[in-house]
Amino acid sequence: MTVERTNLGRMTTFVLIPGGGGDAWYWHLVEAELTRRGHDVVNVDLPADDEKAGLREYADVVDAAVGERTDPILVALSMGGFTAAMVAARRPVSAIVFVNAMIPLPGEKLEDWGEATGQSAAQREQSVREGRDPDADFDLRAAFFHDVPADLTEYALSHDRDQSERAFGDRCEFEAWPSVPIRVLAGRDDHLFPAEFQRRVAHERLGVEAELVPGGHLAPLSHPVELADRVERS
Incomplete structure (x- = not known):
């Protein structure tokens, strides 16, 4: 999972998975930057405000959006880490990139992740x-x-979408991580998931070293070009 490959100079499919609220807008600047560089980008909007939709439905939406594309790279923000794990269990992917993400264990519930990892402390x-x-x-x-x-x-706060409680009680349905490169990008100034916390969780749960990137929890909005640079190297 620690093997480095570069995608510089060739077209790659990147699948951008949002966090809580499910709004693809949070990735729009990174999407534009990767598209400008000639990549195929699938920026997925999730039905996070639908009380009838949970993790399985989120994975369904991502899977459908990817369609017949082969070997995409999944890029997951925050809560989107749980969705990415389930998508990777359903179809071949070439890599997974976590960005300030919740990294699940097989069968773990979203509602249990904070206590299990010691996030609040x-x-x-x-x-x-x-x-x-x-x-x-x-x-x-x-x-x-x-x-x-x-x-x-101001735009984000005025267009904020509620995150339903349904997903928090769902188990993350996967048995093991695929044998592909998995990278963890941790915002140096993340106030919610501190960088050192992310480093510890990445080491404990994946056996990988988290890489520091500029910005806080919403680095896709605050440092999109720098983040695109790191994602592109997956």
């Missing part, structure tokens, strides 16, 4: 180190948008 410790009040009420802007340009932040 890691977030709290980082807040203390960096001088933020660890007991403050959750602030969407501070957690997700602290380094995102103001115009993109």
Whole structure:
């Protein structure tokens, strides 16, 4: 899973999977950059606000969007890591790239991931180190948008889609990771999933070393070109 390959100079299919809320818009700048470079990009919108849809339905949507394309690279943001695992169990993929992502264990539920990984404690410790009040009420802007340009932040917050609770009780249906390169890109300034936390989880769950990238949790909005550079090397 640690073997490096380069896709520079050839067309590759990248499948961009969003996190909570399921909105493909969060990937739109990376999509544009990879498309400009001559790649085939499938930017998937998930039915995350549908109470009848869960992880299995999310994987169905991604699978259908990929269609007859062969050996795509899955690129998953945040909660999208669970969807990516299930898609990779259904069809051949050439690589998986996690971006500030929730990396599941086989059969794990989304609702159990935080406690199992120690995410809350890691977030709290980082807040203390960096001088933020660890007991403050959750602030969407501070957690997700602290380094995102103001115009993109306002657009995102004004078009915010609810994430249904249904998916959190679903188990991630896969038995093992495929024998393909798997990379973990961790935002250096992520307030939600601190970089050192991501490094630990990547090592424990995948046996790989996470790579630091510029930006916070929403690096696809704050540093799209730099992120596209890293994704393109998968």
